[in-house]
Amino acid sequence: xxxxxxxxxxxxxxxxxxxRDGVVLSNxxxxxxxxxxxxxxxxxxxxxxxxxxLTVLKEALQQAGLKPxxxxxxxxxxxxxxxxxxxxxALVARTVxxxxxxxxxxxxxxxxxxxxxxxxxxxxxPTVLVIALQDIREERLDRARVRICDKLSRKNLVKLRxxxxxxxxxFCKPFKTIxxxxxxxxxxxxxxxxxxxxxxxxxxxxxxxxNDPSPGYNIEQMAKRGKQYVExxxxxxxxxxxxxxxxxYIEEAAHKMLGSxxxxxxxxxFSLQETLFAMLVEITERAMAHCNSQExxxxxxxxxxxxxxxxxxxxxxERGARLFATDESFCIDxxxxxxxxxxxxxxxxxxxxxxxSWITQRFRTDEVEVTWRD
Amino acid sequence: xxxxKTNNHVLHFLRSAELLKxxxxxxxxxxxxxxxxxxVKERFPKLYRHPxxxxxxxxxxxxxxxxxxxxCRKAGISVPVVYFVDYTSHxxxxxxxxxxxxxxxYINSAHTSEAKNLExxxxxxxxxxxxxxxxxxxxxxxxxxxMLMKRGPGCGEADLLLxxxxxxxxxALPEDKGVDLYVLEKAFxxxxxxxxxxxxxxxxxxxxxxxxxxxxxxxxxxxxLRGRKRSMVG
Amino acid sequence: xxxxxxxxxxxxxxxxxxxxxxxxCVYTGFEMxxxxxxxxxxxxxxxxxxxxxVKNATDLRKNAxxxxxxxxLINPSxxxxxxxxxxxxxxxxxxxxxxxxxTRSLYSEIIFNxxxxxxxxxxxxxxxxxxxxxxxxxxxxxxxxxxxxxDDILSKVDGQQISVHHISSLSNIAKIKKLYKVxxxxxxxxxxxxxxxxxxxxKDVL
Numbered sequence: 001x002x003x004x005x006x007x008x009x010x011x012x013x014x015x016x017x018x019x020r021d022g023v024v025l026s027n028x029x030x031x032x033x034x035x036x037x038x039x040x041x042x043x044x045x046x047x048x049x050x051x052x053x054l055t056v057l058k059e060a061l062q063q064a065g066l067k068p069x070x071x072x073x074x075x076x077x078x079x080x081x082x083x084x085x086x087x088x089x090a091l092v093a094r095t096v097x098x099x100x101x102x103x104x105x106x107x108x109x110x111x112x113x114x115x116x117x118x119x120x121x122x123x124x125x126p127t128v129l130v131i132a133l134q135d136i137r138e139e140r141l142d143r144a145r146v147r148i149c150d151k152l153s154r155k156n157l158v159k160l161r162x163x164x165x166x167x168x169x170x171f172c173k174p175f176k177t178i179x180x181x182x183x184x185x186x187x188x189x190x191x192x193x194x195x196x197x198x199x200x201x202x203x204x205x206x207x208x209x210x211n212d213p214s215p216g217y218n219i220e221q222m223a224k225r226g227k228q229y230v231e232x233x234x235x236x237x238x239x240x241x242x243x244x245x246x247x248x249y250i251e252e253a254a255h256k257m258l259g260s261x262x263x264x265x266x267x268x269x270f271s272l273q274e275t276l277f278a279m280l281v282e283i284t285e286r287a288m289a290h291c292n293s294q295e296x297x298x299x300x301x302x303x304x305x306x307x308x309x310x311x312x313x314x315x316x317x318e319r320g321a322r323l324f325a326t327d328e329s330f331c332i333d334x335x336x337x338x339x340x341x342x343x344x345x346x347x348x349x350x351x352x353x354x355x356x357s358w359i360t361q362r363f364r365t366d367e368v369e370v371t372w373r374d
Numbered sequence: 375x376x377x378x379k380t381n382n383h384v385l386h387f388l389r390s391a392e393l394l395k396x397x398x399x400x401x402x403x404x405x406x407x408x409x410x411x412x413x414v415k416e417r418f419p420k421l422y423r424h425p426x427x428x429x430x431x432x433x434x435x436x437x438x439x440x441x442x443x444x445x446c447r448k449a450g451i452s453v454p455v456v457y458f459v460d461y462t463s464h465x466x467x468x469x470x471x472x473x474x475x476x477x478x479x480y481i482n483s484a485h486t487s488e489a490k491n492l493e494x495x496x497x498x499x500x501x502x503x504x505x506x507x508x509x510x511x512x513x514x515x516x517x518x519x520x521m522l523m524k525r526g527p528g529c530g531e532a533d534l535l536l537x538x539x540x541x542x543x544x545x546a547l548p549e550d551k552g553v554d555l556y557v558l559e560k561a562f563x564x565x566x567x568x569x570x571x572x573x574x575x576x577x578x579x580x581x582x583x584x585x586x587x588x589x590x591x592x593x594x595x596x597x598x599l600r601g602r603k604r605s606m607v608g
Numbered sequence: 609x610x611x612x613x614x615x616x617x618x619x620x621x622x623x624x625x626x627x628x629x630x631x632x633c634v635y636t637g638f639e640m641x642x643x644x645x646x647x648x649x650x651x652x653x654x655x656x657x658x659x660x661x662v663k664n665a666t667d668l669r670k671n672a673x674x675x676x677x678x679x680x681l682i683n684p685s686x687x688x689x690x691x692x693x694x695x696x697x698x699x700x701x702x703x704x705x706x707x708x709x710x711t712r713s714l715y716s717e718i719i720f721n722x723x724x725x726x727x728x729x730x731x732x733x734x735x736x737x738x739x740x741x742x743x744x745x746x747x748x749x750x751x752x753x754x755x756x757x758x759d760d761i762l763s764k765v766d767g768q769q770i771s772v773h774h775i776s777s778l779s780n781i782a783k784i785k786k787l788y789k790v791x792x793x794x795x796x797x798x799x800x801x802x803x804x805x806x807x808x809x810x811k812d813v814l
Contacts, residue, residue: 229426236541274424278431281422285398314422319396383648383705407647408694437813444810447803450793455802456809458698462706467809469802 003066004073004346005096006339007053009089010081010109012040014049016060017336018071019343022119026063027336028056046084053092060335068100073351075342078106079363086359094357103351107341108363109333113299115344116337121324126295127288129280129303129312219269220305226270230263234275236282246275277308281315288321297324303331348372384460388414399435399540404470407457411470415439416463417540435540436464442511442539443468449509451502452535471522471535478518481566495523496572498534500579503558506536507551508584514541516558518565548586552593555580559594641758642690642772646698649705654697655748655758656690658775662767666739672715677764678757680715680747681737682722685780686787688801690772693747695805696721701749718747724788724807726814734787743767743778 003020015029032048034040061068076093079086090106097104114128232246257263263271284296296316302308309325316323325331348371391405391414403414417432419425436459446453455469475483477495484492499521506513513520515538524533545551555577562573577594581587643655662668671677687693700717703709709717711728723731737744746761762769781800784790790803 229424231427231430234427234431274427278420278423278427282398282420289398311422315420318421383702387648405647408691408698409644410691440810440813444806447797447806448791448794450791450796452797455798455806457695457805458702458809459812460702461812 002072002343002347003070004075004105004339004343005060005071006107006112006335006337006342007074007076007089007093008109008112008333008335008338009049009053009085010077010079011085011333012045012048013333014053014056014085014089015333015335016053016056017334017339018060018064018066019336019339021343022340024336024340025066026060027334028059028063029332029334030056042082042084045082046088049085049088053088056335057092057096068096068102071100071102073103073105073342073346074100075105075107075338075346076357077109077112077338077359078352079360080109081359081361083359083361086361090357090359094354098354103346104354104357105342105346105350106352106357106359107338107345109338112337112341114297115341116334117297117299117324119340121297123295123297123322123324126297126322126324127284127293128297128299129284217304219273220307222266222269223273223307224270226264226266226268228263228267228270229274230257230267230271232271232275234279236279246272273305273307277305277311280308281311284312285315285319288319294319294321295324296321299331344372382460382463384463384465385416388416388465407467410457411472412457413454413468413470415466415468417465432464433461436461436466438542439466439539442513442542445509445511445544446506446536446539449505449511451505451509452533453539454535454537471524474522474524474535476519477521477523477534478565480523481518481569481572492572493575495534496576497579500576500581501583502534502536503555503576504580504582504584504587507554507590508586510544510546512543512545512550512554513539514543514554514557516554517561548589548593549597551586551590552597555590555594556597559598640769640771644694645752646694646701648698649701651751652701652749653752654694655750656693656772657746657748657758657761657769658684658743658772658778659746659765659767659769660743660778662742662744662765664764664766665737665741665744668744668765669737669739671764675713677761678715678748679761680718682719682735682745682747683737683741684743684745684775684778686722686735686784687745687775688779688784688804690775691801692722692804692808693718693745695808697747697749699809714749715747718749721808724804724811726811745772745775 001021003018003025006015006017006019008015008017012032012034013029014032015027017027018025030048030052032040032045034044074093074097076090077086078090094104096102117123117128118126233249258265258268287293288296296312298308298312303325309323312325313323315321350371387405388401388403391403394402394404394413396402399417399420401416401418403416405412405414407414417436419432420428423431440456440459443453443456447455454471456466457469458467459465460467477499480495481492503513503516513536520536520538522535522537524535543550559573562576563569566572577591581591584590641655641657643653645653668677668681672679672681682693696718699721700709700714703717704714710726711717711720716732719735720728720731722735725731744765744767746765748757748761750757784800784804788804788807790800794803
């Protein structure tokens with residue numbers, strides 16, 4: 001029996017999970033929720049994590065009914081992610097590892113998602129669509145903003161600034177994985193630097209999309225009320241998608257359409273979802289055709305989106321393939337996924353020595369040498 | 375299954391044709407049309423997409439494919455002849471290149487002793503892509519499966535054909551051409567392991583043939599670098 | 609595609625049993641006209657007839673305009689191969705079926721479809737017959753059983769019928785290259801017929 005404890009804190013969630021041979025014994029988590037219309041800043045997120053991490057750790061051990069002596073390995077998120085929260089999490093992991101005298105193991109966040117997805121769904125070697133809806137934490141990216149404005153009533157102007165990072169997804173062959181970073185982000189400060197101007201300066205006129213539980217969830221809810229399909233730019237190149245066209249389109253044309261009441265903010269959320277997801281399903285299908293794969297696994301926060309699951313399901317049905325979608329408790333960042341990936345790696349003989357136990361904000365999935373799978 | 379317009383004579387015809395393969399976005403059939411061996415590419419409706427989006431995309435891609443084929447032929451780049459297009463069922467009737475193999479299969483079946491032949495093929499691909507890019511045509515989905523070779527030794531340039539122009543578009547930007555080559559590089563190296571040298575031959579031949587290759591290759595290097603940086607995400 | 613070879617001597621035999629021959633080469637050596645079935649429209653047969661030394665082109669043209677000839681009259685000098693006519697006819701029938709013809713009748717649509725451009729009057733000028741023409745290619749679209757309109761055409765054309773497969777002897781290659789704007793580099797990757805067919809098939813999206 002191998003018991004691994006995993007610490008995840010690469011974004012606004014802090015989680016500790018314990019896994020014993022494919023069984024999740026505990027998986028408590030806390031989310032740093034910022035006020036509506038605001039993103040999360042690294043330092044404030046780290047502060048939040050520092051405040052609750054020990055409580056979460058205690059919960060994890062209690063729920064699992066284990067003592068530190070029962071643990072075989074301490075896994076933590078090495079990256080990618082936001083610097084300050086990663087440091088906080090790694091610091092705690094390093095400390096417990098030394099206190100308990102257990103080996104330490106740094107884990108790639110994405111691989112955590114993938115291994116957790118495989119564990120939960122029992123999919124063997126699926127094409128994995130990793131969609132990170134929350135924050136992608138790559139600081140040098142172009143930060144275009146999407147503004148969806150609408151007059152819902154005379155007094156209220158809905159201003160949703162969805163932020164979709166323009167970034168090409170990577171197709172990672174050893175995992176058959178497409179990693180697509182999508183980030184709906186609200187108006188206001190951005191998590192990884194706060195360099196965007198605050199536009200919430202006139203709160204009376206601004207209805208913000210709430211961060212609770214996540215902007216993506218709220219966009220999904222708004223989209224359900226949308227009826228009219230507005231055509232948005234659709235760009236697929238090979239197995240890559242590009243979101244830049246959508247960004248500039250919504251900034252310019254859609255703004256006018258809302259002004260002249262040709263469509264509502266709900267319509268735009270609906271169209272945004274329809275377009276983005278169609279692109280994602282299309283590249284997933286291409287990847288499947290490319291690898292002759294008959295299984296799809298969606299992981300990452302947006303994997304919870306029912307419309308995406310529905311669309312992916314339809315595509316799979318047409319191809320005679322199987323879709324695995326992990327549920328909310330595992331789609332969203334959590335400790336157990338780090339523990340699970342750690343469990344696989346630990347069993348394959350991986351450990352991270354103390355001097356190597358650093359973190360990195362940038363960590364490519366295909367930089368990880370996979371030795372634990374055939 | 376797709377909601378088929380059963381009254382459509384084209385779809386009716388396809389039912390008696392031989393289904394060659396079902397790709398991600400189209401079914402490919404083989405049959406005889408007006409007495410000629412013909413391949414039909416049917417872009418069937420994708421039920422997962424919003425119907426409006428689906429119709430627009432499918433139509434646009436059919437049109438784009440047809441346009442690009444014509445553009446290639448006018449420039450002297452070998453592509454299959456278009457016989458007939460049905461814009462209601464989104465079917466393109468194309469010349470069947472009888473006896474051809476995909477470059478993918480050709481490379482995979484080649485023995486080590488045929489390394490010289492592979493180099494010839496790589497050079498030829500480079501030349502053709504250079505010609506295509508000089509026409510400001512970007513293929514959008516370059517893979518070795520999207521290139522056909524007429525069998526037989528001593529084949530001239532006309533014996534290598536490009537197919538599948540569904541994602542192609544017109545652009546003079548070196549960036550777009552660079553990405554085009556990058557897409558091919560990724561597909562090439564993942565389909566054919568340990569062929570870095572062969573792909574290098576292809577690029578060299580591209581550089582030598584294209585008038586504007588310098589800026590394109592520079593962009594390709596940039597895109598490669600960016601691909602590395604950009605994918606470092608969680 | 610199936611070719612029906614018919615000669616007057618054989619006609620009795622054919623009414624009893626059609627002889628379907630995959631390749632036309634065997635019979636067409638002594639066949640004047642060419643009848644072919646379309647895969648997409650099995651209910652129709654396309655018959656092509658070719659005449660030279662035609663003396664009544666003016667009358668024929670007038671008759672066609674008045675709708676007294678149920679056939680398309682084409683200037684053979686712009687034709688490379690009977691396949692070209694087949695492609696145009698198939699497209700015309702298709703557009704008729706989906707209600708998207710650009711011209712008034714099936715026969716005018718066939719002529720229009722031969723043209724590389726979307727200009728209707730230009731198409732008739734270049735591909736229809738004119739009063740001074742001495743050769744004409746007639747295209748008939750009919751149900752299988754119908755034989756009558758072929759006799760009708762034969763009675764109306766004052767000229768010598770020759771085999772449709774001799775069409776290339778009447779084609780004006782230089783004119784065709786100019787009309788379809790075929791460049792020398794294009795001919796490197798295919799035949800003149802390929803170039804012509806491609807333009808006809810793709811002109812809707814120009």
